[in-house]
Amino acid sequence: MAEVELPNDLGDGRLGFASEEEVDRFVDTLEKFERGDLAPDAWRAFRLVHGVYGQRQEGPMMVRVKIPQGVLTVGQLLALGDVAENWSTGKGHVTTRQNVQFHFVKMDDVETVLRKLADEGMTTREACGNSVRNITACPYAGVSASEAFDVTPYGEALTRHLLRGPLSSSLPRKFKIALGGCCDTDCVGAGFNDIGLLARLKDGRRGFRVTIGGGLSTVRRQGFVAHEFAPVEELFDIADAVVRVFNRTGNRKRKDRARLKFVIDKLGQEGFLAEYHQERQAIADEGGTPVGELPTVATIREKPSRPFVPSPGFARFVETNVRPQKQPGLVAVAIRLPLGDATAAQFRVLAGLAREFSGEEQVRTTVDQNLLLRFVRRDSLPALYTLLDRAGLAMPGAHTVADVTSCPGAMSCKIAVTASRGVAALVSRELEANPALAAKAESLSIKVSGCPNGCGQHYVAGIGLQGSVRKIAGRPVPQYHLYVGGGAKPEQVLFGRLAAKVPARRAGQAVARLIELYSAEKREGEAPDDFLARVPLSRVSSLLADLEELPEAAATPEDFIDLGESKAFEVVLQEGECAA
Numbered sequence: 001m002a003e004v005e006l007p008n009d010l011g012d013g014r015l016g017f018a019s020e021e022e023v024d025r026f027v028d029t030l031e032k033f034e035r036g037d038l039a040p041d042a043w044r045a046f047r048l049v050h051g052v053y054g055q056r057q058e059g060p061m062m063v064r065v066k067i068p069q070g071v072l073t074v075g076q077l078l079a080l081g082d083v084a085e086n087w088s089t090g091k092g093h094v095t096t097r098q099n100v101q102f103h104f105v106k107m108d109d110v111e112t113v114l115r116k117l118a119d120e121g122m123t124t125r126e127a128c129g130n131s132v133r134n135i136t137a138c139p140y141a142g143v144s145a146s147e148a149f150d151v152t153p154y155g156e157a158l159t160r161h162l163l164r165g166p167l168s169s170s171l172p173r174k175f176k177i178a179l180g181g182c183c184d185t186d187c188v189g190a191g192f193n194d195i196g197l198l199a200r201l202k203d204g205r206r207g208f209r210v211t212i213g214g215g216l217s218t219v220r221r222q223g224f225v226a227h228e229f230a231p232v233e234e235l236f237d238i239a240d241a242v243v244r245v246f247n248r249t250g251n252r253k254r255k256d257r258a259r260l261k262f263v264i265d266k267l268g269q270e271g272f273l274a275e276y277h278q279e280r281q282a283i284a285d286e287g288g289t290p291v292g293e294l295p296t297v298a299t300i301r302e303k304p305s306r307p308f309v310p311s312p313g314f315a316r317f318v319e320t321n322v323r324p325q326k327q328p329g330l331v332a333v334a335i336r337l338p339l340g341d342a343t344a345a346q347f348r349v350l351a352g353l354a355r356e357f358s359g360e361e362q363v364r365t366t367v368d369q370n371l372l373l374r375f376v377r378r379d380s381l382p383a384l385y386t387l388l389d390r391a392g393l394a395m396p397g398a399h400t401v402a403d404v405t406s407c408p409g410a411m412s413c414k415i416a417v418t419a420s421r422g423v424a425a426l427v428s429r430e431l432e433a434n435p436a437l438a439a440k441a442e443s444l445s446i447k448v449s450g451c452p453n454g455c456g457q458h459y460v461a462g463i464g465l466q467g468s469v470r471k472i473a474g475r476p477v478p479q480y481h482l483y484v485g486g487g488a489k490p491e492q493v494l495f496g497r498l499a500a501k502v503p504a505r506r507a508g509q510a511v512a513r514l515i516e517l518y519s520a521e522k523r524e525g526e527a528p529d530d531f532l533a534r535v536p537l538s539r540v541s542s543l544l545a546d547l548e549e550l551p552e553a554a555a556t557p558e559d560f561i562d563l564g565e566s567k568a569f570e571v572v573l574q575e576g577e578c579a580a
Contacts, residue, residue: 016121051124064127068159069137070098070365081347138182143325147182148199153294172250173258191493216454221261222493236289241279298360308383334398340369349391402431409450414574416450418467422563430508440519444528462529478504485533500544
């Protein structure tokens with residue numbers, strides 16, 4: 001049960017997730033710290049649970065806004081635009097957990113930001129720290145023709161059940177949950193979350209395939225199957241039992257061994273399941289917590305037709321960014337955000353477009369750092385496209401090879417090795433400039449992380465790039481570990497295999513060679529990610545061997561400067577707060 005009530009209303013009787021009382025408590029705690037009445041470590045732990053991170057730059061903060069299942073209302077989009085314009089860099093950044101975060105926020109402005117967000121029902125509570133993080137869900141849930149059922153209300157119900165719960169902010173380490181099963185694959189990566197929930201039907205009854213203990217980073221694990229089918233009514237009890245086991249058995253002494261996957265390594269699957277079923281019995285003895293009536297996430301309204309003459313580029317946009325919904329005559333429109341960024345003006349435009357064109361009057365963030373506008377009339381697409389284009393939001397190629405995912409990297413993160421956004425922009429730019437090459441592997445996924453922790457989810461991409469460093473004549477050079485063959489399949493997670501280590505400025509060449517290899521050697525109907533999962537690693541390594549080599553005589557001055565930067569590259573080692 002939540003420790004504070006949530007009176008704010010998002011419309012149609014849907015409650016918000018924020019609490020003014022909580023913001024007051026944040027301000028009081030900050031004042032205690034500033035007076036010297038609270039130790040720095042205690043203050044850091046407190047603010048992290050409230051979504052406020054330190055950056056590698058001294059002073060400014062990153063504020064992460066929790067967006068459950070990626071659902072954003074019109075009012076929330078407007079508030080995000082205000083925060084971006086007035087207290088951040090003019091932009092907001094969509095993350096791979098469907099959150100929105102703001103960088104370079106002054107600590108003096110954090111209270112104002114939190115209150116602005118709370119006014120529209122948004123919270124930063126448990127977006128960071130050793131807590132139950134944002135619960136993600138397939139953005140096509142509720143509109144996909146292949147789904148068993150819409151998982152969105154179950155995700156929202158579970159969010160409300162766990163948010164501010166007795167254990168939710170004091171776990172040994174962060175804890176992640178994802179719901180999917182809507183798109184004939186595991187599009188949200190449920191298999192590499194601490195709890196993965198994929199929608200299933202059995203004899204007409206709704207339920208979930210439940211996996212436990214997945215994770216990325218340096219020690220990768222696929223979650224093991226705890227239930228092939230668990231009725232939806234058991235959702236809260238399943239989550240509570242896993243959280244309880246993790247709370248009492250997790251390693252609180254070693255941060256690098258504190259995630260749930262290490263508990264399972266220690267106990268074994270059978271040992272963990274014994275603990276889990278013990279907690280399930282204890283919960284049952286306490287009366288359990290039935291899911292009960294599901295919350296209403298959106299009320300669908302019929303929008304009028306907006307006929308308009310298609311403008312140049314419309315056909316390509318529809319080809320790559322528009323999917324038909326199971327509801328006749330309606331479509332879902334993907335809005336591609338390069339590097340996951342949206343400007344203040346774009347947030348405001350999106351609010352207006354959601355109100356005017358979307359039957360649910362919402363926008364959803366996605367785990368690949370884009371946005372989705374749903375319940376759009378097909379006959380209104382030309383008008384919508386024209387307005388998106390005017391706002392710089394009509395870039396085609398969503399879900400294609402040029403739509404590269406990236407974490408913020410050394411722009412702000414304390415533990416990033418490289419400026420991952422720079423290499424993501426380079427690869428995307430080179431593919432956009434060579435459409436014939438991109439067309440050879442249009443569905444190839446490319447993801448970038450600035451360090452081994454993998455916030456960009458590079459371990460589960462067809463091509464994954466991980467920031468690293470090498471030295472030439474004692475001088476550091478940014479490079480990337482290149483992984484191939486990762487991906488989340490319907491009931492299996494494939495982790496990429498390390499194939500090469502290439503200097504940052506050669507990443508685009510490496511990607512181009514792999515696309516050509518796929519084009520030349522693929523099987524009939526074989527997808528690029530599947531090809532890279534089966535091709536012998538030696539074949540890839542030999543193909544890229546000359547790109548790996550960078551003798552001192554061949555190095556250029558640019559090789560010693562990270563992409564997107566202007567000064568000599570250096571590795572700045574700090575204690576990361578995501579590891580705090």
